[in-house]
Amino acid sequence: MDYLSRTEELILLVVWRLQDDAYGLTIRSLLGELTGSEWSIGAVYSPLKRLARAGFLESWDSDPIEVRGGRSKRCYRLSDKGIRALSAVRTLTETAWAGLTPVPSR
Amino acid sequence: MSIGEPIALRVLAYVLPKDLHHLVGDLSEEHDWFKSEYGPARARSRLLAVILHSLPFLLQQYVLWHAMMWSHHLKTGYRVVSRNMAFSAINVFGLGVSMALCLLVLLFIADQRRYDTFHENADRTYRIVSEYKSPSNVDTEVYATSPSTMGELLLAEGIGMDHAVHVRDGFTGEFIVGDDAVQIPGMFAGPEFLATFDFPMLDGDRESALSAPGSILLTPESATKLFGQGVNPVGQVLVEPGDRTFTVTGIIEANPHSHFRFEALASLSTLTQDPVAGVQIADWRNSMSRSYTYVVLPDDAVGRLQQTLERLRTTAFEDPSGEHRYDAFMLQPLTEINLGDLMANQLGAVMPRVAAFFLAGFGLVIMLIAGFNYVTLTIARGASRFKEIGIRRTMGAEKSSIFLQFIVEAILIALLALGMAAGILIWLLPAFNSLALISFSENQILIDLGKDMWIYGLAIAFTLAVGILAGAYPASRFTRVDPTAVLAGTGSGGTPERGRFRKVVTTAQFAFSIVFVVTSLVMLGQFRHMANTDYGFNREHIVNIALQDVPFDRLKSTLATNPAILRIAGSDKVPGLGSTNGAWLYRTGLADSVNSHHFSVDEEWLEVMGLELLAGRNFDPARATDSTDAVILGASATKSLGFASPVEAVGAVLTVDGHPTSIIGVIADFISASPMVSGDPISVRYRPAEFRYAVVTTVPGGVQDAISGITREWSQLPTVHAPILQVLDDELTDNFIVLIFADMLSIVGVFAFFAVLISCLGLFGMAMYAARHRTREIGIRQALGASHEQVALLLSRETIVMMLIGVGIGTPVAWLLNNFWLSNLSNGIEPSVGIVVWSVLLIAVLAVLTVASQTVRAARSRVVDNLRN
Numbered sequence: 001m002d003y004l005s006r007t008e009e010l011i012l013l014v015v016w017r018l019q020d021d022a023y024g025l026t027i028r029s030l031l032g033e034l035t036g037s038e039w040s041i042g043a044v045y046s047p048l049k050r051l052a053r054a055g056f057l058e059s060w061d062s063d064p065i066e067v068r069g070g071r072s073k074r075c076y077r078l079s080d081k082g083i084r085a086l087s088a089v090r091t092l093t094e095t096a097w098a099g100l101t102p103v104p105s106r
Numbered sequence: 107m108s109i110g111e112p113i114a115l116r117v118l119a120y121v122l123p124k125d126l127h128h129l130v131g132d133l134s135e136e137h138d139w140f141k142s143e144y145g146p147a148r149a150r151s152r153l154l155a156v157i158l159h160s161l162p163f164l165l166q167q168y169v170l171w172h173a174m175m176w177s178h179h180l181k182t183g184y185r186v187v188s189r190n191m192a193f194s195a196i197n198v199f200g201l202g203v204s205m206a207l208c209l210l211v212l213l214f215i216a217d218q219r220r221y222d223t224f225h226e227n228a229d230r231t232y233r234i235v236s237e238y239k240s241p242s243n244v245d246t247e248v249y250a251t252s253p254s255t256m257g258e259l260l261l262a263e264g265i266g267m268d269h270a271v272h273v274r275d276g277f278t279g280e281f282i283v284g285d286d287a288v289q290i291p292g293m294f295a296g297p298e299f300l301a302t303f304d305f306p307m308l309d310g311d312r313e314s315a316l317s318a319p320g321s322i323l324l325t326p327e328s329a330t331k332l333f334g335q336g337v338n339p340v341g342q343v344l345v346e347p348g349d350r351t352f353t354v355t356g357i358i359e360a361n362p363h364s365h366f367r368f369e370a371l372a373s374l375s376t377l378t379q380d381p382v383a384g385v386q387i388a389d390w391r392n393s394m395s396r397s398y399t400y401v402v403l404p405d406d407a408v409g410r411l412q413q414t415l416e417r418l419r420t421t422a423f424e425d426p427s428g429e430h431r432y433d434a435f436m437l438q439p440l441t442e443i444n445l446g447d448l449m450a451n452q453l454g455a456v457m458p459r460v461a462a463f464f465l466a467g468f469g470l471v472i473m474l475i476a477g478f479n480y481v482t483l484t485i486a487r488g489a490s491r492f493k494e495i496g497i498r499r500t501m502g503a504e505k506s507s508i509f510l511q512f513i514v515e516a517i518l519i520a521l522l523a524l525g526m527a528a529g530i531l532i533w534l535l536p537a538f539n540s541l542a543l544i545s546f547s548e549n550q551i552l553i554d555l556g557k558d559m560w561i562y563g564l565a566i567a568f569t570l571a572v573g574i575l576a577g578a579y580p581a582s583r584f585t586r587v588d589p590t591a592v593l594a595g596t597g598s599g600g601t602p603e604r605g606r607f608r609k610v611v612t613t614a615q616f617a618f619s620i621v622f623v624v625t626s627l628v629m630l631g632q633f634r635h636m637a638n639t640d641y642g643f644n645r646e647h648i649v650n651i652a653l654q655d656v657p658f659d660r661l662k663s664t665l666a667t668n669p670a671i672l673r674i675a676g677s678d679k680v681p682g683l684g685s686t687n688g689a690w691l692y693r694t695g696l697a698d699s700v701n702s703h704h705f706s707v708d709e710e711w712l713e714v715m716g717l718e719l720l721a722g723r724n725f726d727p728a729r730a731t732d733s734t735d736a737v738i739l740g741a742s743a744t745k746s747l748g749f750a751s752p753v754e755a756v757g758a759v760l761t762v763d764g765h766p767t768s769i770i771g772v773i774a775d776f777i778s779a780s781p782m783v784s785g786d787p788i789s790v791r792y793r794p795a796e797f798r799y800a801v802v803t804t805v806p807g808g809v810q811d812a813i814s815g816i817t818r819e820w821s822q823l824p825t826v827h828a829p830i831l832q833v834l835d836d837e838l839t840d841n842f843i844v845l846i847f848a849d850m851l852s853i854v855g856v857f858a859f860f861a862v863l864i865s866c867l868g869l870f871g872m873a874m875y876a877a878r879h880r881t882r883e884i885g886i887r888q889a890l891g892a893s894h895e896q897v898a899l900l901l902s903r904e905t906i907v908m909m910l911i912g913v914g915i916g917t918p919v920a921w922l923l924n925n926f927w928l929s930n931l932s933n934g935i936e937p938s939v940g941i942v943v944w945s946v947l948l949i950a951v952l953a954v955l956t957v958a959s960q961t962v963r964a965a966r967s968r969v970v971d972n973l974r975n
Contacts, residue, residue: 025132041156042163045129061128067138069111069119071131 004056004089010034011047012056012086015076023062023073024048048076056082112137112150114157122164123171133157175507179514186515187522193487196871197480197519200864202526204469204476205572207860209527209565210534210551211469215462216564217551220363221444225304227268227402231440234399234415235449241429242690242763244698250449252435253390253423254397260418265410271298271400272374274387275453279370281344281352283332287826290328292368293453294377300358302402303366309340310356319380321373322352325360328369347655347826352376362552365443367454390423391430398453400440412437455547468857471618475861477576478611479868480516484580485608486875495584496592509581516577517570524569541852542845579607609908612872615865616912616949617919622858623945624920628937629851632928635935636844639784641682642776644716644803645835649812650680651800652830656823658797664823665800668815670808675710676797680834682777684843689789691739692761693747700746702739702787703778706796712738712773714803722756722771725792733792737762738771740778740788747787762789777933780843784933801834809833862949866956869905873957876901877964884964885971894965901961902954909953913946920945 004012014030015022028044052059062073078086111134119130133153140149157164187194222228234256239246257270274294280287297316300307307315308326315323322344324332329339344352352372360368377383386392403411415435423432438446448458495508539550553561653661658676665671679687681703689704705711709725720741725732737760741752749755752772759768778788804812813831820829877884884897892900921942928934 023132024129025136028132029136038159040163041129041160042166045126046163065131065135067135068131069115069134071119071127071134073131074128 003092004085007043008047008051008056009086009089011044011051012078012082015057015082016078016086019077022076027076051082052076055079056085112153114153118157118164121168123167125171126167175510176514179511180518182511183515183518187518190487192874193483193871194519194522196867197476197483198522198526200476200479200867201520201523201572201576203530203860203864204472205520205523205568206527206530206534207857208469208473209531209568210538211465212564212568213535213551213553213561214465214538215445216560217363217553218445218457218462218549219441222364222366222440224361224363225302225440227302228440230405231302231400231402232437233440233443234401235436235438236394237433237436238394239431239433240394242688246431246433248436248447248449249394249451250438250443250453251394251397251451252399254387254393255390255422256397256399256418257401259422260399260401260411260414263414265414266404266407267411268402268404269298269302269400271302271402272296273299273366273398273400273453274374274377275396275398277368277370277372279328279372281332281346282826285826286828287347288332290324290331290369292370292372293366294372294374296374299371302400303364305361305364305366306359308357308359310358312356315356315358316371316373317375318353318355319373319375320350320352321355321376323356323358323371324354325369326357329354329357331369362548362550365454365456367548391425394430395451401437408437455549457547457549465853468853471622472857472861472864473572475615475618475868476864477572478615479864479871480519480576481579482608482611482868483871483875484512484516484577485583486872486879488580488584489879491584492587492592495587496589499587499589500593505585508587509585512581512584513574513577516580517573520569520573520576523572524565528565541849542842543849546842608872609904612869612905612908613912613915615861615868616909616953617916619858619862619865619949620913620916620945621920621923622854622861623948624917624942625924626851626855626858627941627945628924628928628935629847629854631935631938631941632931633844633847633851636781636841636847636933637839639777639781639933641781641838642717642774643681644714645838647804647806647809648714648834649802649804649809649816650832650834650837651802651816652832653798653800654825654827654830656825656827658794658800660823661800664819665802665816668812668819670804670811670815672803672805673710673714675714675801676708676794676799677711677801678706678793678796678798679704680799680832680837681705681715682780682838683841684780686779689763689791691743691747691787691789692764693758696748700743700787702743702789705778705788705790706793707790708792708794708797711790711801714801715776717776718774720772720774721752722769724771727792732770733794735765735767736770736792737767738773738790739769740773740775740786740790742775742785743787743789744769744772762791767791781841782843782847782931782933786932862952866952869953869956870960873901873905873960877960881964881967884967888965894962897965898958898961901964902957905953905957909950913949917942917946 010031011027014027014034018026018030024045027048028039028041031039031044048057048059051057056079057076058079059074059076062075064070064072115130115134115137118133119127122130133156136156137149137153140152144152225231233250234252236249236252237246238249254272254274257272260267261270272295277292277294279290279292281290282288295316297313300312300316307323310323315321324339332344333339333342339354340356342354344354346352358371360366377387387397401411415437419432419435423430425431444456445459445462446456448460498508499505535551539545544550555561651661662674662676665674679685686703687705689702690699691702692699707725709727711717712719712724722738725736725738727733729736739747739755744752744755747755747760749758755769755772757768757770759766761767773788773790775785775788777784778786802812802816813833816831817829880901884901887897887900921937924937928937
């Protein structure tokens with residue numbers, strides 16, 4: 001079982017959350033909303049490509065779309081492997097947290 | 107791509123790999139959304155911010171993509187080059203040789219173009235040149251010189267010139283050092299010269315060094331020649347043989363990249379303040395031959411200067427008698443003096459532009475021959491690459507990628523060829539520099555591999571250009587290949603073998619080869635003819651002694667007792683060595699004067715030179731009129747003057763250079779100017795005052811005795827000069843005209859040799875591919891009973907047809923071309939049919955051998971092997 005980095009975990013979560021509407025732009029803006037800071041292109045597109053190549057994500061190109069200057073979208077959805085990896089991370093995190101109280105904020 | 111998309115996005119779309127175009131789409135969508143929400147200004151700044159924020163990533167993607175693509179192209183290119191050794195070797199050799207020749211020509215031209223560019227004001231300095239008719243000429247000619255008073259007159263006009271420089275050629279620079287005379291020739295120039303031209307001064311005051319009469323500037327080399335090492339030359343006094351003295355006022359460095367060639371510069375005031383020379387130089391009518399005017403002026407003054415020149419032409423330089431006539435004064439930019447128009451009275455060493463054009467033309471032809479080899483061979487070989495191209499296109503390779511692939515291959519071959527060319531150049535450059543044509547005028551290619559970095563740029567740029575040009579045609583052809591047709595097997599996407607292009611190219615190569623070969627053989631014939639030409643006068647047992655400042659009679663009486671010497675004559679010119687003196691002959695009733703080659707001699711000369719008297723008599727010193735108004739003419743001169751026979755001419759009265767003169771005798775023609783021309787009109791007069799040589803005949807085999815005797819006796823004469831003795835036979839053997847011609851012969855010969863060789867290599871390559879591609883056809887024909895000969899003929903037939911057409915086109919061209927230049931030589935050979943036949947045979951034999959080497963192998967191969975392949 002290979003573990004994901006925190007960035008990868010976040011990106012997979014965002015792709016899942018976006019469901020049918022997951023492509024570069026929406027992923028990057030949702031990441032920005034969640035973390036409260038701007039994500040650079042490289043910080044999003046490089047892991048996306050890596051995750052797709054590693055089989056956590058499935059990607060396909062849409063038909064060219066007029067508003068995008070006639071360019072297609074590269075859409076993503078979670079593969080089975082991606083879903084398993086996400087739940088494994090969640091299980092691991094929950095197991096590790098079990099019985100502990102959250103650190104009080106000072 | 108939508109109109110109105112920000113430029114930044116369009117740039118991104120252009121530079122990023124196709125794989126990232128969805129990213130550009132995302133950015134575009136975001137930008138549109140921002141624009142509708144917050145307006146275009148915010149949208150734009152937001153977009154730029156995002157791009158800037160992500161610049162490292164974008165750059166990385168760009169670099170990675172291109173590095174990958176190029177490494178792929180290079181890898182494929184390397185495989186193509188290394189797996190087809192024969193193909194690569196043929197092309198590398200052909201391109202290497204022709205690139206070496208072209209680079210040599212390019213280096214020569216680039217180096218010559220540098221002349222006089224080092225002066226700070228080079229771009230606004232001009233020389234005034236004249237379209238001028240001299241009293242002894244019938245028509246105008248363009249002269250590099252201008253009237254001696256031109257500069258002063260122009261300055262007085264106040265048209266805003268910065269400088270006007272008067273340079274006067276003809277400073278002999280002969281000085282007495284100890285018991286010897288040393289020569290450091292140069293020019294006269296005023297102080298403006300130093301202000302205008304940036305020759306560095308190592309010592310002395312730039313402002314005043316050329317002001318006072320009798321001032322002289324030396325180059326470091328000439329200072330060493332005069333004073334040796336370790337002496338400070340500045341302030342030293344130099345004495346000319348005529349007792350005129352010069353004071354060294356400084357040291358100046360000459361520059362080989364200038365048309366000014368000097369070992370010393372003397373102040374112009376030496377001339378202008380001299381009682382005799384000063385009067386002469388003040389009159390422009392007497393001083394057109396050696397005065398040069400250079401002006402420096404702001405750009406806006408050029409028009410004014412031209413108007414002023416035009417006005418001066420019709421006022422100050424108007425000669426009412428019509429003897430001198432100026433048709434125009436022109437401004438020649440300083441940097442265009444070298445590699446410029448041909449002109450009379452050039453100063454220093456100037457390479458005419460036509461020479462560069464000729465060399466460039468030869469280079470271009472040989473480059474085309476090699477380049478076309480590459481193109482035809484690549485296309486022929488490309489048949490086997492159709493499948494590769496088809497697959498790559500289907501897998502999504504762009505057309506541009508296929509195109510680039512072929513260009514990269516061509517550039518790789520060209521780079522290998524450059525390596526070979528560099529090797530050839532190391533050998534070629536000194537050979538070229540030592541050509542008499544180049545070394546005599548000191549126009550050698552002077553490049554410093556350590557300093558002149560531009561030559562590396564030139565070589566690389568040239569190589570890339572060769573690669574791109576050679577690769578472009580095959581590349582565009584293969585880009586057009588239809589992948590589906592290739593893969594479906596319904597066609598090869600075009601039939602490269604049958605290309606009309608290749609046939610035209612091969613035919614043209616044959617045509618060029620025949621022209622080159624015929625021309626070099628004709629030149630060789632002409633060279634042999636000139637080397638063995640009968641000059642029409644004695645050349646054996648004759649020594650020419652330069653009189654220098656020794657009176658002829660004194661020398662004659664000194665040598666009278668020398669037992670090795672038979673006779674002594676006086677003359678002003680050695681015939682046949684390239685330069686002549688002129689005299690105008692005019693006979694009443696004739697439309698034009700005849701320009702004759704003139705010799706001033708004494709009564710012994712005809713005998714010494716062994717010239718046959720056809721009619722009349724020799725000069726007789728006892729007759730007073732023989733030294734004033736008698737002339738002996740050559741047979742051609744009498745013919746040009748309209749006399750029916752030599753006998754008829756004797757006794758007739760002419761004007762020679764305007765002076766009434768009677769013809770006392772007629773001699774047989776001899777080669778008076780150079781072995782290229784014969785039958786020129788010759789005139790001979792008895793004028794001892796003009797003598798510059800004593801011509802002596804020795805007893806047979808006594809030349810060396812005579813020379814040692816003369817050298818011994820010379821030392822008793824009242825002169826500081828060393829004796830200058832020339833054996834006529836040696837002088838004619840090493841005739842400069844013949845040497846120059848030999849140089850041109852070797853240039854054309856080298857180009858001819860390589861043109862033929864490279865063409866044959868191309869043929870060889872094509873024959874190789876043809877034999878390889880048609881193995882199955884050959885096998886079937888063999889199986890059906892075709893003989894070896896029939897197969898060989900089948901494979902050679904096309905080449906033979908192309909050769910016949912090429913020779914058919916090239917032969918008349920070669921014939922006309924060679925007839926044209928030979929017709930300009932009166933001592934030229936008749937271009938013989940034999941030469942043409944031999945050339946055609948040579949080319950035919952070479953071509954057939956080349957092709958046969960492959961076809962015979964194909965024909966001899968085993969039927970079974972051929973069918974199985």
